[in-house]
Amino acid sequence: MADYIVIADPEGMLDAAAALAAGEGPAxxxxxxxSGFRYSQRAYLIQVFRRGAGVFLFDPPAIGDMSALQEAIGDVEWVLHAASQDLPSLREEGLEPPTIFDTELAARLLGHDKVGLGAVVEDTLGITLAKAHSAADWSTRPLPQAWLEYAALDVLHLIDVRDALAVELAEQDKSDIAAQEFHSVLTRPAKPPREEPWRRLSGLHTVRGRRSLAVARSLWQAREDYARDEDVSPGRLVxxxxxxxxxxxxxxxxxxxxxxxxxxxxxxRTQLDRWWSAIExxxxxxxxxxxxxxxEGLPPPRAWVDRNPPADVRLKAVRPRIEQLALDLRMPTENLLTPETLRRVAWAPPEPLSPEAVADALAGHGARPWQIERTVPVIVEAFVESVQPSSQAPETAS
Known part of the structure; x- marks a missing residue:
């Protein structure tokens, strides 16, 4: 395979953008x-392929202004694998797709056993990709040629994969389902920041006492501030x-x-004064x-039998039916309806219970139209049966 070069200046960006604009079809x-090396989640390399143009590798920190790329492909479909992971980094660079095709999500909806990029490429095209550098430090400069070849292969076959998956979606009558899911990923608002992110410290459950927790909070914040200033992953510092x-x-x-x-x-040790000040x-x-x-969330389902017995009965009645429906549709249960959405509706169903009310409740929790259409009849039926006398009759000793 030919050597790849990284475009790291505005002039190179303009030439590449012109070539991509003249290409054909999706990008x-x-x-x-x-990740794991730097504090930020910014893009250190962006790879783009378009038929008739080829593969281009961009260095966003060196280029700065990526608007020429947006202008070049901003009116065509973007094909990504696990788009929700990449969209925040792309948006940070001012890059926004008008529509997307997510090959990872499509593979999930189709019921593929493995949905990693390598597995999907192999399943659809029979091509094996080496994933040797997936956990590399992509802020390294210069980037080794072997890494660049790996990065190029991540997009080189993606359009062919997209086309193969699109055929599968049509064969399973899931094209509209996929379109709704892709739109949901693209338009999903960013999660608000956690109110107390320091509580995610691994091992914090072993700390006892409010004063000790205050020390943990202070140490976490000191590390976070230093990591941000140095652009280093916090865990690599301490x-x-x-x-x-x-x-x-x-x-x-x-x-x-x-x-x-x-x-x-x-x-x-090099920042010992910083850590000691945080402790004090x-x-x-x-x-x-x-x-x-x-x-803020619901109690774990194991506690429902004591906290909300009717909800416990509803959840136990509806969950296996949703799982069976997902099996019939050949997709993971969480793609048919997220467990959190099902739990929320089971915990506090609308009153009076009706298909329309359940549909509104699901929509309020972010369910898409195709999910509502398929799950509402199952949910209503299970909830109605869960309150029948036979489901609540006490067991008698034999």
Missing amino acids: AVDVERA PDRSLVAAVIADPATKQDLARLKEFTGRAS AGRAAESLPLERTPG
């Missing part, structure tokens, strides 16, 4: 980030387990912290976090 687009170990050890002095063998990481700040905090926060 295959992929993004390489440096791992979660090290922060938690420092909280539990409760060192009396900065020297005690330095001697703590569990406190590791490349910045654990946590100890002096006036506002202490709650040991347990009231959950």
Whole structure:
């Protein structure tokens, strides 16, 4: 295979954009980030392929203004694999597709056993892709030629894959389903930031006491600020387990912290003053976090039998029916209806119960029209049967 070059200047961008604009059909687009290495989730390489134009590899940090690419392909369908992962990084660069075809999502809807890019390419085209560099640090410069070849292959076959999957979708009468799902991915609003993101610290459940939690919060924030400033993944500076170990050890002095063998990481000693200041700040905090926060979501289904017995009966009645419907449609259950949506409707169904009311409830939770059309009859039937006397009669000893 020919060597690939990375376009890293505005002039090269304009030439590539002109070639892509003159191409034919959809544009295959992929993004390489440096997850696990950098703090940001920005694109460090964007790959684009279009028939009649070829493959182009762009270096967004070096180019800066990517508007020429948007102008070149901004009026055609973009083909991506697992689009929800790449769209935020593309939008950060000012790149917005008008419509998408998501090959990963299409494979799910079609019931493919494996939906990774390599597996889908092999299933549809019989071509084997090596995935040797999927976890590489794509902020590396210069990028090795082997990495560039891998990146190019991620888009080189994607249009052919799209066409093959489109035929399968038509054969299974799922073209409209896929179109609704693609539109949902494209228009889905970004999730709001967590109110207390520090609570995602791995191992935090072993920390006891509100004051200790305040120290954990302070250490997490200090690491987050430093990671953002240095554009380094927080865990590469000091791992979660090290922060938690420092909280539990409760060192009396900065020297005690330095001697703590569990406190590791490349910045654990070089930034010792930073971590010690964070510990002191946590100890002096006036506002202490709650040991347990009231959950915004529903209780786990195992608790429903005590917390909401009628809901428990409804969920146990409807869940296997939805699973069977998904099996009949040859797709994963979560693509037919997310477990969270089903639980919410089972926990508090509309009153009075009717197909129209259940349809409105599902729509309110983000279900698409095709999902509503297929699941409402099943849900209503299960809910009605769940309140029949026979379902509530106590068991008698034999």
